[in-house]
Amino acid sequence: MNLLKKLIDWVDVRVGIREVADKQLTGYLLPRTINVWYSLGSVLLFIFVIQVVTGILLLIYYVPDADKAFASVNQIMNNVPFGWLIRMCHAVGSNMMVLVLMLHMLSVLFMGSYKSPRELNWLTGFILFTLVQGVSLTGYLLPWSQLSFWATTVATNSANAIPVIGPHLVEFLRGGKLVGPHTLGRFFALHVAVIPVAIAGLIGAHLFFLKRTGISAPPFGQKETVNQWQGDGYRYESHPGGIPFFPNFMLEDLRSIAIYLALFLAVVFFNPYLFFPSSAFEPANPFVTPAHIKPEWYFLANYQILKIFPNELIGLAVQGAAMTFLALLPFIDRGRERHPLKRPLFLACAIGGLLVWLGLTVWGHYS
Numbered sequence: 001m002n003l004l005k006k007l008i009d010w011v012d013v014r015v016g017i018r019e020v021a022d023k024q025l026t027g028y029l030l031p032r033t034i035n036v037w038y039s040l041g042s043v044l045l046f047i048f049v050i051q052v053v054t055g056i057l058l059l060i061y062y063v064p065d066a067d068k069a070f071a072s073v074n075q076i077m078n079n080v081p082f083g084w085l086i087r088m089c090h091a092v093g094s095n096m097m098v099l100v101l102m103l104h105m106l107s108v109l110f111m112g113s114y115k116s117p118r119e120l121n122w123l124t125g126f127i128l129f130t131l132v133q134g135v136s137l138t139g140y141l142l143p144w145s146q147l148s149f150w151a152t153t154v155a156t157n158s159a160n161a162i163p164v165i166g167p168h169l170v171e172f173l174r175g176g177k178l179v180g181p182h183t184l185g186r187f188f189a190l191h192v193a194v195i196p197v198a199i200a201g202l203i204g205a206h207l208f209f210l211k212r213t214g215i216s217a218p219p220f221g222q223k224e225t226v227n228q229w230q231g232d233g234y235r236y237e238s239h240p241g242g243i244p245f246f247p248n249f250m251l252e253d254l255r256s257i258a259i260y261l262a263l264f265l266a267v268v269f270f271n272p273y274l275f276f277p278s279s280a281f282e283p284a285n286p287f288v289t290p291a292h293i294k295p296e297w298y299f300l301a302n303y304q305i306l307k308i309f310p311n312e313l314i315g316l317a318v319q320g321a322a323m324t325f326l327a328l329l330p331f332i333d334r335g336r337e338r339h340p341l342k343r344p345l346f347l348a349c350a351i352g353g354l355l356v357w358l359g360l361t362v363w364g365h366y367s
């Protein structure tokens, strides 16, 4: 203990580490009315770290070659010590990340924290949302199973409907006319390097904006925020008399992470194949199209939209419009009020939108 104190003293004399800790940890005050939804961001950070660590471990034995990929994944599952655990954590974790991401998005939506001055938080978050979907899509191909091959064929095919550039885009994504070894190479590079690095950078930007604006106070309960933004120049929204981030809120974060871990490990140990249809266990065969090829649960609504419209271009346009609307929401919904019950139009649209999405997802699952 004494040695630790001496070490901290040594560093403190040189870099003033205690001052940083006072300012960023014990002196970083959060609103007293803060609730459990505010811990989802930390849960997401935790999941991202787990994905990176398990992903690096998988890289030791995975072979990104169309002739060897499927066998290398089988090798990881059956012969590498604890390989099955690492792979299951990575595959289940990717689904859980999308789920928690959606909950985090819903919480900032309903509490109105996407509104001015937090547009940049929302925008960086929105890009993170698309990147996380991108990293999942590219990861899906890597085991080179029937599911990988055909889901990627269907997903990349839809871009064909874009006028003029569509077919070129599909060829560019696939590295040829059809999904094949070149697609695997591209998706591998995107999945293990390009997208994760972009995600890490965007998380940095997301947290930087959060630090600069100050965290929002929930729209419920007493208002104790001072220096509230009025649209007239930069202000840091502070919460004097609030609770310190360390140790108080960090413990709340840790509790949410523990609850998440319990749920996550329950799936990993008791129902590891929850997210795996049977075509995930057969090697890719370009000559045999499986009867039912479905994307992951979070793409089922997109998949169903493409099926509903007779023309794929209209289906793509509807999705593009919905995504653009969501991305630009803070610039469209500009009212100051953040309490959901005092924003009836927002509440009706949000619940309506959510029900439509759920309905399309269930429909996509059974269609």
Ligand code: HEM
Residues within 6 Å of the ligand: 037, 038, 039, 040, 041, 042, 044, 045, 048, 101, 104, 105, 108, 113, 114, 118, 121, 122, 123, 124, 125, 126, 127, 128, 129, 203, 206, 210, 214, 215, 216, 217
């Ligand atoms: C990898 C993905 C993400 C990570 C790691 C992340 C992390 C965080 C963290 C740590 C916070 C602060 C605490 C909290 O409110 O939870 C936060 C706040 C916020 N996030 Fe995210 N986030 C991610 C994705 C998103 C997405 C997809 C959106 C919405 C499109 C979003 C929008 C926001 C907003 C608006 C805030 C400000 C909340 C406030 O000040 O009350 N984030 N995020």
